[in-house]
Amino acid sequence: MKVKVDDLRFSYNGKGVLEGLDLTVRKGEFIGIVGPNGSGKTTLLKNIGGVLDPDDGGVYLGEKELSSIPIGEVATKVAALEQETSVGFDFTVREVVEMGRFPHLDRFERHSEGDLEAVDRAIEITDLEEFSERYVNQLSGGEKQRVFLALALAQEPELLLLDEPTASLDINYQIKIMETVKCLQSEGLTVIAAIHDLNLAAQYADRVALMADGEVKVAGEPNDVLTKDNIAKVFGVDVEVEDSEVKGTIHIFPKTETLSK
Amino acid sequence: MWVAGEVQLLYLICPLRVMNRAKPKVTFATLFVLLAFAFLVGVAIGPVSIPLGKSLLILTDKLPLLEFSGLPSNFQTIIFDLRLPRILTGLLVGSSLAVSGTVMQGIFRNPLATPYILGVASGGSAGAATVVVLGFTSNFALPIGALIGALSAVTIVYRISWSRGSTSSYTLILAGVALSSLFSALTTALIFIAGPYQQHRVLFWMMGGLWRSSWTLFKILLPIATVGAGIIFAWSRDLNALALGESAAEHLGVKPALVKKTLLGLATAITAVSVAAAGSIGFVGLVIPHIMRMILGPDHRILLPAAALGGGVFLIYTDVLAKTIMQPVEMPVGVITAFFGAPFFLYLLRKKIVGGRMR
Numbered sequence: 349m350k351v352k353v354d355d356l357r358f359s360y361n362g363k364g365v366l367e368g369l370d371l372t373v374r375k376g377e378f379i380g381i382v383g384p385n386g387s388g389k390t391t392l393l394k395n396i397g398g399v400l401d402p403d404d405g406g407v408y409l410g411e412k413e414l415s416s417i418p419i420g421e422v423a424t425k426v427a428a429l430e431q432e433t434s435v436g437f438d439f440t441v442r443e444v445v446e447m448g449r450f451p452h453l454d455r456f457e458r459h460s461e462g463d464l465e466a467v468d469r470a471i472e473i474t475d476l477e478e479f480s481e482r483y484v485n486q487l488s489g490g491e492k493q494r495v496f497l498a499l500a501l502a503q504e505p506e507l508l509l510l511d512e513p514t515a516s517l518d519i520n521y522q523i524k525i526m527e528t529v530k531c532l533q534s535e536g537l538t539v540i541a542a543i544h545d546l547n548l549a550a551q552y553a554d555r556v557a558l559m560a561d562g563e564v565k566v567a568g569e570p571n572d573v574l575t576k577d578n579i580a581k582v583f584g585v586d587v588e589v590e591d592s593e594v595k596g597t598i599h600i601f602p603k604t605e606t607l608s609k
Numbered sequence: 610m611w612v613a614g615e616v617q618l619l620y621l622i623c624p625l626r627v628m629n630r631a632k633p634k635v636t637f638a639t640l641f642v643l644l645a646f647a648f649l650v651g652v653a654i655g656p657v658s659i660p661l662g663k664s665l666l667i668l669t670d671k672l673p674l675l676e677f678s679g680l681p682s683n684f685q686t687i688i689f690d691l692r693l694p695r696i697l698t699g700l701l702v703g704s705s706l707a708v709s710g711t712v713m714q715g716i717f718r719n720p721l722a723t724p725y726i727l728g729v730a731s732g733g734s735a736g737a738a739t740v741v742v743l744g745f746t747s748n749f750a751l752p753i754g755a756l757i758g759a760l761s762a763v764t765i766v767y768r769i770s771w772s773r774g775s776t777s778s779y780t781l782i783l784a785g786v787a788l789s790s791l792f793s794a795l796t797t798a799l800i801f802i803a804g805p806y807q808q809h810r811v812l813f814w815m816m817g818g819l820w821r822s823s824w825t826l827f828k829i830l831l832p833i834a835t836v837g838a839g840i841i842f843a844w845s846r847d848l849n850a851l852a853l854g855e856s857a858a859e860h861l862g863v864k865p866a867l868v869k870k871t872l873l874g875l876a877t878a879i880t881a882v883s884v885a886a887a888g889s890i891g892f893v894g895l896v897i898p899h900i901m902r903m904i905l906g907p908d909h910r911i912l913l914p915a916a917a918l919g920g921g922v923f924l925i926y927t928d929v930l931a932k933t934i935m936q937p938v939e940m941p942v943g944v945i946t947a948f949f950g951a952p953f954f955l956y957l958l959r960k961k962i963v964g965g966r967m968r
């Protein structure tokens with residue numbers, strides 16, 4: 349799904365967070381949002397997902413303006429995986445993933461064959477089969493995050509919003525989540541992901557948008573955006589950027605006094 | 610493979626903790642049998658005991674095509690004018706309190722949230738007592754007074770404990786406890802202000818009991834309790850989604866603010882009419898939702914109707930106990946529910962502290 353963010357403004361308790369932000373995401377593209385803490389990445393994702401309403405400007409999903417689409421319909425097209433997730437009460441993995449079908453069902457409608465297939469598929473993609481009857485609350489952080497990814501996939505969205513989904517996970521789970529998302533992208537899913545780790549962003553995103561002060565400062569291919577100069581300007585950190593041994597990607601590492609010695 | 614080798618080894622050592630739940634059909638069948646039996650026991654047992662066989666005949670006599678002769682008319686009067694309305698009121702009050710407790714626990718994602726602990730029931734009692742002391746005698750005045758009291762309590766608790774889309778468990782419970790004491794103090798004050806006749810009536814709302822039950826009262830209770838619970842049942846899915854947190858629910862197309870306000874309003878309304886009919890009866894809204902969740906799991910589509918049935922059945926049986934345990938004196942049923950409920954509440958607190966997390 350094509351996404352267009354047009355001169356988006358959003359303030360929180362009178363303090364401007366997004367100050368006229370523009371961003372265009374092509375259908376089937378994986379776009380990484382990078383930027384310092386407090387630059388407005390999460391706020392941007394919440395505006396695109398319809399959880400927050402912009403003060404001014406607009407978000408367009410396909411040709412339609414987001415605010416003109418009922419929230420129930422948005423949920424059939426846009427899914428999200430957030431930074432922190434929790435489940436009240438002892439729901440099983442399968443029960444939580446089944447909730448992903450809510451937007452596709454009427455209030456009293458039961459799951460159809462197709463719904464159950466979507467649920468099975470989401471559980472399979474995220475490799476949760478052997479956990480499906482266990483309580484989500486008894487799983488580790490990485491496993492829990494996969495449950496919420498499966499929930500999002502069961503929605504069968506056209507657009508997936510990821511907010512630092514791997515921030516608290518070890519490298520194994522980080523890669524597994526990113527690989528799963530990348531694999532779904534090849535089937536036509538559009539992905540917008542806020543990513544802390546610049547190397548991870550460079551590796552997985554088709555394009556990177558560098559945010560600061562509530563705006564997108566630069567957007568483009570990782571190699572063009574994640575440069576020594578840009579990173580110094582936005583993060584205030586002196587780094588070295590090298591071509592990585594992994595084909596076609598770059599590797600960014602900080603230069604500090606202690607490390608240079 | 611996602612699972613690393615050592616995790617699998619762990620599974621061999623510790624048995625896999627998988628869900629262990631009863632089948633809904635079996636549970637509902639059991640509850641219906643318990644309910645049918647509760648009707649019989651409730652009809653038969655009391656200051657005048659009527660043999661089970663005779664009770665059954667008198668009950669079925671009202672059905673078309675069946676007619677029995679020689680049934681004592683005083684027994685019929687006792688059953689139809691006193692015991693039957695009392696059982697039915699008990700059923701509705703128990704159901705409403707249990708449904709209300711389930712809803713509040715679901716909305717606040719807090720296992721200790723109930724109409725009693727959040728001060729909603731005490732607010733209702735104070736409202737009803739005020740109406741009595743002011744001298745309103747209409748049958749509708751009581752539920753309206755209770756509703757005003759209960760709504761003010763829930764609004765205050767919600768406002769105080771809600772910040773940035775979530776409630777702190779401690780603030781919620783402490784605010785509820787404070788409000789509950791305040792409203793109880795108000796009701797106590799009313800006892801001293803009231804005249805001798807009214808004093809006795811105000812005392813009723815402090816203790817909680819079903820002895821004021823009548824068909825008139827039941828007819829007011831019935832539509833509000835059933836319509837309220839009906840709308841709540843229809844929103845079970847939304848309540849499930851809220852268990853994932855507000856913003857996850859919103860991504861599923863659920864409007865958290867709307868769901869919370871609607872369901873909390875309805876839960877408060879059915880609590881208020883229950884309080885108007887039976888005073889403030891504690892612990893039904895706490896114990897029943899927890900037991901049902903342990904048996905059936907947290908899916909509100911099954912949990913809510915099960916809690917409704919379970920709460921009704923529980924209150925009918927505890928009321929029979931209240932009538933008989935100290936014959937000829939009748940105990941307030943709230944005393945009996947507290948004897949069951951308070952230890953259970955303490956057990957939950959302990960489990961929460963030991964377990965370190967909410968269940």
